[in-house]
Amino acid sequence: MLNLGPDNNLEFSLYGNALDRRMQEKDVNRILEMAPFSKIDASKFPASKSLQELLEQDARLVTFMPGDIIVRRGDYGTSAFFILRGCVRVVTSPEIEDAALGHTPTPKRTHWQAFKQLWTNHHEPEYRPPFKGSTGHLQTQTRLASDTQEVRAYLSDPKSVIERYATIPIQAGEFFGEIAALTRTPRTATIFAENVCQMIEIRWQGLRDLRRFSTEFRQEIDQIYRERSLKTHLAESSLFKHLDVHQLGQLVDATEFESYGDFDWYPEFRRTDAARHGQQIAKEPLIAQEGDYINDLLLIRAGFARQSIQINEGHRTIGYLGSGDAFGLEELIQSTQTGRAIALKHSLRAVGYVNLLRVPADLIQELVLPRLPSRFHPPKVPDLQTTSQAFDYVESPDRMDEGLLNFIVGGRHNNGTATMLIHLNRCTGCDDCVRACSRAHDGNPRFVRQGPRHQHLMVASACMHCVDPVCMLGCPTGAIHRKEITGDVDINPKTCIGCSNCANNCPYDNIRMVEVTDAHGEPHFDLDTERPRLQATKCDLCSDQVTGPACQYACPHDALKRIDMRQTQSFKNWLQP
Amino acid sequence: MNKALFALFCLLLSWWWWLSLERIGPVASLTGWTLTGCTLFLAAYQLRKWLSILPLGSAQQWMQLHVWISFMAAFIFFWHTGLRLPDGLFEWALYSCFAATWMSGCLGWIVTTTMPRRLARHGDVIIADEIPVIRRQLQLAADQLALDSVSDTGSTTLAEFYQRRLASFFGKQTHRWVHLTGSRRVHAWLDQEFAQIQRFMAEPEWKNLNQLRELAFAKINTDVQGAGTWLLRRWLFVHIPLTHALIVLIGFHIFWVYLFNAGSI
Numbered sequence: 082m083l084n085l086g087p088d089n090n091l092e093f094s095l096y097g098n099a100l101d102r103r104m105q106e107k108d109v110n111r112i113l114e115m116a117p118f119s120k121i122d123a124s125k126f127p128a129s130k131s132l133q134e135l136l137e138q139d140a141r142l143v144t145f146m147p148g149d150i151i152v153r154r155g156d157y158g159t160s161a162f163f164i165l166r167g168c169v170r171v172v173t174s175p176e177i178e179d180a181a182l183g184h185t186p187t188p189k190r191t192h193w194q195a196f197k198q199l200w201t202n203h204h205e206p207e208y209r210p211p212f213k214g215s216t217g218h219l220q221t222q223t224r225l226a227s228d229t230q231e232v233r234a235y236l237s238d239p240k241s242v243i244e245r246y247a248t249i250p251i252q253a254g255e256f257f258g259e260i261a262a263l264t265r266t267p268r269t270a271t272i273f274a275e276n277v278c279q280m281i282e283i284r285w286q287g288l289r290d291l292r293r294f295s296t297e298f299r300q301e302i303d304q305i306y307r308e309r310s311l312k313t314h315l316a317e318s319s320l321f322k323h324l325d326v327h328q329l330g331q332l333v334d335a336t337e338f339e340s341y342g343d344f345d346w347y348p349e350f351r352r353t354d355a356a357r358h359g360q361q362i363a364k365e366p367l368i369a370q371e372g373d374y375i376n377d378l379l380l381i382r383a384g385f386a387r388q389s390i391q392i393n394e395g396h397r398t399i400g401y402l403g404s405g406d407a408f409g410l411e412e413l414i415q416s417t418q419t420g421r422a423i424a425l426k427h428s429l430r431a432v433g434y435v436n437l438l439r440v441p442a443d444l445i446q447e448l449v450l451p452r453l454p455s456r457f458h459p460p461k462v463p464d465l466q467t468t469s470q471a472f473d474y475v476e477s478p479d480r481m482d483e484g485l486l487n488f489i490v491g492g493r494h495n496n497g498t499a500t501m502l503i504h505l506n507r508c509t510g511c512d513d514c515v516r517a518c519s520r521a522h523d524g525n526p527r528f529v530r531q532g533p534r535h536q537h538l539m540v541a542s543a544c545m546h547c548v549d550p551v552c553m554l555g556c557p558t559g560a561i562h563r564k565e566i567t568g569d570v571d572i573n574p575k576t577c578i579g580c581s582n583c584a585n586n587c588p589y590d591n592i593r594m595v596e597v598t599d600a601h602g603e604p605h606f607d608l609d610t611e612r613p614r615l616q617a618t619k620c621d622l623c624s625d626q627v628t629g630p631a632c633q634y635a636c637p638h639d640a641l642k643r644i645d646m647r648q649t650q651s652f653k654n655w656l657q658p
Numbered sequence: 659m660n661k662a663l664f665a666l667f668c669l670l671l672s673w674w675w676w677l678s679l680e681r682i683g684p685v686a687s688l689t690g691w692t693l694t695g696c697t698l699f700l701a702a703y704q705l706r707k708w709l710s711i712l713p714l715g716s717a718q719q720w721m722q723l724h725v726w727i728s729f730m731a732a733f734i735f736f737w738h739t740g741l742r743l744p745d746g747l748f749e750w751a752l753y754s755c756f757a758a759t760w761m762s763g764c765l766g767w768i769v770t771t772t773m774p775r776r777l778a779r780h781g782d783v784i785i786a787d788e789i790p791v792i793r794r795q796l797q798l799a800a801d802q803l804a805l806d807s808v809s810d811t812g813s814t815t816l817a818e819f820y821q822r823r824l825a826s827f828f829g830k831q832t833h834r835w836v837h838l839t840g841s842r843r844v845h846a847w848l849d850q851e852f853a854q855i856q857r858f859m860a861e862p863e864w865k866n867l868n869q870l871r872e873l874a875f876a877k878i879n880t881d882v883q884g885a886g887t888w889l890l891r892r893w894l895f896v897h898i899p900l901t902h903a904l905i906v907l908i909g910f911h912i913f914w915v916y917l918f919n920a921g922s923i
């Protein structure tokens with residue numbers, strides 16, 4: 082947590098209009114008088130977005146009541162918090178149980194329970210048992226925040242949580258949540274308000290600009306990132322497995338982290354006509370340019386990047402990189418072997434957004450390459466002197482077809498870890514997949530056998546369990562969450578309040594809001610609004626079924642497969658006509 | 659997977675061979691029981707589909723076994739019948755029911771493995787439920803185009819051509835069997851119709867004509883997809899009832915054999 086100085090006892094007026102997310106000018110002025118904001122050099126900010134405007138647009142004042150859960154372990158955050166008044170608690174151990182965070186612990190059914198579904202499945206569509214109020218100190222409940230009118234989950238007895246769990250207090254004057262917000266990575270711990278807390282919440286856009294224009298702020302954040310996360314990330318990379326602690330430390334000190342593109346890529350993506358998705362390449366932020374000499378090895382931390390080469394006036398896609406992939410390694414190896422500088426053979430562009438680490442080339446050459454096992458050497462890229470050599474390279478048979486690559490990257494299907502693909506040369510349209518899905522979900526199929534197509538490939542409308550699950554941003558109760566063991570994205574029907582945030586965020590329209598019914602097929606009513614109760618539904622990869630994904634298990638012709646799009650080889654193998 | 663299936667196939671064959679060597683009973687009853695077992699296993703595929711939530715092996719594994727065992731069943735069938743023609747009405751019924759089930763399976767297998775590829779190659783694959791909707795949309799668009807052409811060009815040639823030659827084509831699924839054979843007769847017919855009418859039209863009318871041509875060819879694709887999905891679904895309406903009839907006939911057959919050959923096993 083970024084400790085940038087103590088708080089003074091300022092009184093802030095909460096913004097008049099509860100739905101207005103911006104701060105008023107006088108609030109901003111007061112904040113700017115306080116450390117750490119008073120230390121920021123406002124003259125470094127551009128005229129188009131002064132520090133004052135930045136805070137007005139990208140920050141807001143929020144009040145949390147005792148027990149309110151501010152961030153939940155595993156959630157993807159988009160903002161950081163600076164405490165003005167009050168104290169929050171970070172739960173360190175043991176981890177708060179999934180149920181208390183609004184997540185579902187879904188145990189696998191036994192064989193008997195699986196069999197029983199044949200006659201216990203309900204005839205009514207979207208049946209749900211009566212919704213009960215929860216009890217016990219760990220159960221989450223929700224309430225409406227009086228300032229922002231947002232639904233918030235809270236722990237009903239925070240004192241007993243503090244007694245039973247190891248927690249660390251964070252006091253006024255400290256930041257928290259900034260790394261997860263800046264790098265779009267999951268929150269690493271659950272944090273709740275111990276008493277009434279007043280905070281400034283800064284959106285990632287604001288954090289990004291603060292970091293860009295304020296050297297002090299940038300240094301602080303980078304230092305924290307180095308201390309807390311970078312070492313672990315680098316140590317996890319297979320490229321650095323053979324380094325000792327000292328060498329790893331050298332890399333950590335020299336590595337920079339950067340973001341390209343826009344975290345909020347999905348609203349624009351949803352608006353863009355599907356046919357034009359493939360033509361986005363020119364608009365994608367350039368990270369590294371083909372032909373430039375290489376200074377750093379780039380390691381992708383989060384998001385996706387497109388590798389392309391230029392032929393005549395056009396850019397041709399030759400692959401996409403995701404978390405854990407490296408860019409520039411081949412050139413660095415060649416340059417070490419030949420002793421001369423080698424220019425980059427591909428360009429790299431951010432698809433949506435990319436977080437990456439820049440490790441200086443000289444350190445890689447000195448510490449990493451001499452003992453890097455050859456199995457980590459990337460395939461050689463030939464020298465492409467002429468246009469026809471470049472064409473041969475792009476169109477070589479062992480490479481994925483460029484049209485297909487554009488379809489995958491343009492449609493952001495590479496985001497999926499369990500994308501439902503249908504091979505149209507094999508699919509007989511028997512609907513066994515839909516029937517099996519329906520049987521595994523109490524009579525309600527959780528996908529539609531329709532979707533965008535490229536040649537004989539169809540991407541069906543089923544949750545892809547994305548690497549970047551934008552559906553998880555802004556769920557007020559934590560009902561939509563990533564399962565820790567499998568990484569699947571799941572919705573807990575017990576805590577879903579039907580706010581539709583996830584369905585509206587999903588770039589692929591794979592989450593459906595349904596009216597839920599009781600045993601007589603009558604709608605459940607929301608006690609507050611008196612309207613029929615809605616809930617979000619989507620594919621859960623049959624996580625509770627003994628068979629695994631029922632759709633894939635039921636396909637007689639190997640026409641339907643759930644594929645992790647990062648595993649390009651298995652994808653290519655399955656795709657054979 | 660295929661190796662495992664082959665191993666299983668060999669195992670079953672050698673088991674059967676061993677039994678026949680051991681002379682546990684007459685070859686006929688041995689082959690008979692094995693054939694019954696195979697047929698029951700083949701029929702159990704339907705049960706497996708219903709029990710899709712149980713880990714009984716994936717549908718793909720069952721499908722592969724289904725094909726292997728059905729070929730084995732044919733082999734045993736000929737062994738069992740001694741390659742002679744049946745005798746009496748009941749035997750004829752049983753014989754032909756097995757043959758028909760088996761052959762319908764073979765035909766179905768050919769259809770399921772070739773048709774999807776053919777449909778995907780022909781044009782946009784349309785799922786069965788959407789075919790009537792798309793057909794209706796095309797019909798409405800063609801109706802509208804014919805009407806608009808009168809006000810656009812002041813000529814009724816296109817409208818009349820549509821009314822006389824194409825209205826019924828747009829109205830329903832046509833040429834199912836022609837499309838199932840893979841023939842391009844309908845494409846050629848339309849090409850000819852459009853070429854002929856174009857000769858009677860002034861150049862300003864060609865734009866509408868070309869649009870109508872696009873709609874007509876989209877309609878052909880809908881018909882091709884419709885014919886293909888029809889066959890992909892309907893062949894099972896033959897295969898499954900025959901399977902059920904076969905099981906009943908086998909039941910009678912066993913009863914009959916035991917009643918009259920009591921103690922022969």
Ligand code: HEM
Pocket residue numbers: 509511637697700701702703704707721724725728729731756759760761762763764765766767770894897898901904
């Ligand atoms: C006596 C012999 C046979 C019997 C009793 C039999 C029985 C069955 C049954 C009960 C089904 C399940 C239908 C459903 O519920 O969807 C089926 C499906 C099928 N059978 Fe057979 N079958 C026989 C022979 C064959 C043969 C010889 C072949 C081809 C080599 C074959 C190929 C198929 C195919 C392709 C399916 C459909 C698979 C699917 O799309 O799900 N069958 N058969």
